[in-house]
Amino acid sequence: MTGPAKPKQSSLAIAVIAAGCAALALACGPDSYEIPIETPIQPKMDVSPFQRVLVVGFVAGGSEDVDTNQETVRLLRSQLRTKSSLKVIDADILALIDIAKEQSLGTAGNAPDDVTSGTAPANRASTDKTNQTLALPQNIKDEKDLEPYERLFANTAYWKRIGEEFQNPLIVTGTVLFSSRSTSGFVQRDQESYDSLGRRVVRPVRQYMERKGFILRPKFVFIDGRTGATMYSESYREEILYNAQQNTPALSSYFELMDRLVPNFLSALSSQKIRGTRVLLK
């Protein structure tokens, strides 16, 4: 008779303990809380002397499917209009490649005069060497081709003249290389499957894949329109790869890559807020 009563008592005790634990857990509450935060980032440059900004143009190269100079200027101007306090100047986009070539020809043009005026052979050799270093590649395919164009940004007289023309704004220029890339190799990806009990299982799988995509390598140069001197410059590299079968237009890849870089560009000249979440602990 007393036999069946015992399990009843013990199950009651377990229930009481479980209820007690649950009540305690509820009373204590969770030990961590996810919270959204916004981190303000100070600008990397002091742009307080400027009220206006001129995105003048870029020395661009790589893929011919995108007019990288035009697209970069348009995108940066529109971003600056909405996300910075500076007034954006709408001016014709400069073809800086042609300007660099003209400047280069101008410098090289002095050489024959020297020769005709009886320059010594040793000096002539040195002039030839200078002309060689000034040679600008017709087609910009990689970073090496961009290097000779760098001296355009050091031409303070030229930038000062541009600055005077637009009433001393902050000048944004630089180089942009947008090139296609294809690669093949093993890629690790997560494969989703369901086990015999219907539970979702995710396993990493290595798979050989042929992929193609694009690389974007911009260098933003910020020039003081009052003096023509470079205030600050920064370089970035972003890459995107797709399955070889996937046919993604070059322009949409360009925008996808620029989208990643724009916050960095903006943070150079205006304070930004970066949103995120953190876990508070008790």
Add this chain to the structure above:
Amino acid sequence: MNLPVVVIAACAAALAASPSFADAKSEAKSQVEFGINVAQRGLWREAIYRWQKATELDPTYVAAYNDLAIAYEHEGQLDKARKAYDKAIELDPNNVQVRQNYELFKEINDRTSQAKAK
């Protein structure tokens, strides 16, 4: 004879010390909880004040340093945030949540200094 005296003295010392220590810990905990409460309402400066107080009351309180670091991040005081995260990790190097917060913080902090300045 000496051993019981030492034991008794130690027990007495522990009894005398533990209530105040427990009080400090409990006070630190309530400061952290209050800080969380106000931070959730967007009152981050008040939260900083509470969490600073908690770290003074209990300098071994990992959660207080973690929360303080987050608040400094939100206020854009990145140097102070780094110091607070460093302290939290020093106190509890295996705390996954603190490490996760720190990694996210580092991503932002590195992003600001990533660009090659001329």
